[in-house]
Amino acid sequence: MxxxxxxxxxxxxxxxxxxxxxxxxxxxxxxxxxxxxxxxxxxxxxxxxxxxxxxxxxxxxxxxxxxxxxxxxxxxxxxxxxxxxxxxxxxxxxxxxxxxxxxxxxxxxxxxxxxxxxxxxxxxxxxxxxxxxxxxxxxxxxxxxxxxxxxxxxxxxxxxxxxxxxxxxxxxxxxRPQYNDTLKAYLKEHEGELCEMCRDRMERNPLRVLDCKVESCQKIVAAAPKMIDHxxxxxxxxxxxxxxxxxxxxxxxxxxxxxxxxxxxxxxxxxxxxxxxxxxxxxxxxxxxxxxxxxxxxxxxxxxxxxxxxxxxxxxxxxxEGIEIPQPSITDVFVCTHGEPARFKAIELTRELRESGIKTDMDHCARSVKAQFKYADKIGAKTVIVIGEEEMEKGTVVLKTMETGEERVVRQEEIKLFLQL
Missing domain, CATH: 3.30.930.10 (Bira Bifunctional Protein; Domain 2)
Structure with missing residues (x-):
């Protein structure tokens, strides 16, 4: 079972x-x-x-x-x-x-x-x-x-x-002691109509009766003497x-x-x-x-x-009241990789961008490039950085703006400059 x-x-x-x-x-x-x-x-x-x-x-x-x-x-x-x-x-x-x-x-x-x-x-x-x-x-x-x-x-x-x-x-x-005596005297007149707890409160702390949520007690309380008058x-x-x-x-x-x-x-x-x-x-x-x-x-x-x-x-x-609380982005930049060597560069780049105050993530599930792009879209990444075998050889990356689909090739040392534009 x-x-x-x-x-x-x-x-x-x-x-x-x-x-x-x-x-x-x-x-x-x-x-x-x-x-x-x-x-x-x-x-x-x-x-x-x-x-x-x-x-x-x-x-x-x-x-x-x-x-x-x-x-x-x-x-x-x-x-x-x-x-x-x-x-x-x-x-x-x-x-x-x-x-x-x-x-x-x-x-x-x-x-x-x-x-x-x-x-x-x-x-x-x-x-x-x-x-x-x-x-x-x-x-x-x-x-x-x-x-x-x-x-x-x-x-x-x-x-x-x-x-x-x-x-x-x-x-x-x-x-308050004098008011408690006045309130207690009033409550005594209605003792039979109070709930069991309020009958106990009446003796120990009559002010507590005013806080009772039982309907029958609330009716009695409505006409009770008020502290504000004493x-x-x-x-x-x-x-x-x-x-x-x-x-x-x-x-x-x-x-x-x-x-x-x-x-x-x-x-x-x-x-x-x-x-x-x-x-x-x-x-x-x-x-x-x-x-x-x-x-x-x-x-x-x-x-x-x-x-x-x-x-x-x-x-x-x-x-x-229908108040919309602004939802912060989870990830602004996602590093997409193709091939094993690129993954080592990706983790290095991810750290560098985070240290510069840019919300950055990378693939940790060995997804295909297509699946990585789908994931980046789901988490709301504004920009995807693509690193593959060709980019590794040339010392470049591809920056893709997710909203427009625009792509540009930039040198790896210039990535932060383009991301801050």
Whole structure:
């Protein structure tokens, strides 16, 4: 009985060579825009100690309760594949001694693998990849506006048009406890109508109920007291400043008092950027401020803010809007050979042209001349260099322009000169 072929795990997806240029296109935009704004790259491990996410993300979140890939290693330590990017960056920031450096510290991570055990759906996989930025050490709402503007600029540079920005403030540890009491009292009146998870959340972290996706809970939440109406003076001023900064940048926004994001570490500003092109699962970027997270994880009392966006989801939106990503050429020049001696000259010439910055390839399959030309056409070579026995004797090659069929004989030492015309 023949063995079945091994397939990729459910919820994962290969990026094949014919598609990787799309990722590189987005990554190039991200690197360019972050460099202009003074952000530097950080790379953190793909797994962390589970405690980091319990303390940082929050044990009442869906991520911790239902979605984390957690296992024991051979040393009986609890390890988790990272379900989001911020906690690991905060841990690295503290462990690396960066709080003592000049502030603010601006960092980004790119195409970072993130793992969540959830039902795979359009643009949402069990392993997906995120671009995110994190800023530490800046409390003013101007950096909130900068972070939001950077995300929007990336989308606009990628060609997206149908986007909406929603913002909210979820207060701080001064005003949120009183609001939690008010919200909890309201939810108590509707306890019998809440789902089982929300009844548990109501006692432990009532703000999480606002993030529930169960329809019956959403109806109750729609009429619940809003955090934005219970902000302390500091949070209210911060939110007003954010709106003024967004206005100064010419950024349109809507206030959505139900945005709380799916993570416990947020304070004050939270935001989502939504596309109307991918149905109900339309959030393409989300983030906010987390002024207490560093202290919570064991670092100094220092503010932070950031966002994360899924690369797969961004590419899906670009596709839905019909955005054509320019496909780079694979090979500009193909060296076609006839006869064994020519092959040794071909590999030497291929190296020389590559060293001159010209995308060059040659036949590695011992094809006939006719088959070599067919292959060169398939890979999009603009020019074919032909070397045979006669050319070897004369020290020449034949240059053929594939689009026009024009041929010219040139001396081997003049090849680069003609290719650069």
């Amino acid at each position: 023949a063995e079945r072929s091994v397939k990729a795990p459910k919820g994962t997806k290969d990026v094949l060579p014919q598609d990787s240029y799309k990722w590189q296109y987005v990554e190039d935009i991200a690197r360019r825009l972050t460099a202009l704004a003074g952000y530097r790259e950080i790379r953190t491990p793909v797994f962390e100690h589970t405690e980091l996410f319990l303390r940082g993300v929050g044990d009442t979140t869906d991520i911790v309760q239902k979605e984390m890939y957690t296992f024991k290693d051979k040393g009986d330590r609890s390890i988790t594949l990272k379900p989001e990017g911020t906690a690991g960056v905060v841990r690295a920031f503290i462990e690396g001694g960066l709080p003592s450096s000049a502030q603010p510290t601006k960092m980004y991570y790119l195409s970072t693998p993130v793992f969540r055990y959830e039902k795979p759906q359009s643009g949402r996989l069990r392993e997906h990849h995120q671009f995110g930025i994190e800023v530490f050490g800046a409390a003013d709402a101007s950096v909130d506006a900068e972070v939001i503007n950077l995300a929007l600029t990336l989308f606009q540079t990628a060609g997206l048009k149908q986007l909406r920005l929603n913002i909210n403030s979820i207060g701080c540890d001064k005003c 902000l302390c003076e500091e949070c209210a001023v911060h939110f007003e400043d954010l709106k003024k900064y967004l206005g100064a940048l010419g950024i349109d926004y809507a206030i959505n008092p139900l945005i709380v994001r799916g993570l416990d570490y947020y304070t004050k500003t939270v935001f989502e950027i939504i596309s109307d092109n991918i149905g109900s699962q339309g959030t393409v970027c989300g983030g906010g401020r987390y002024d207490k997270l560093l202290k919570q994880i064991g670092g100094p009392d220092m503010p932070g803010i950031g966002f994360g966006m899924g690369i797969e989801r961004l590419l899906l939106v670009m596709q839905s």
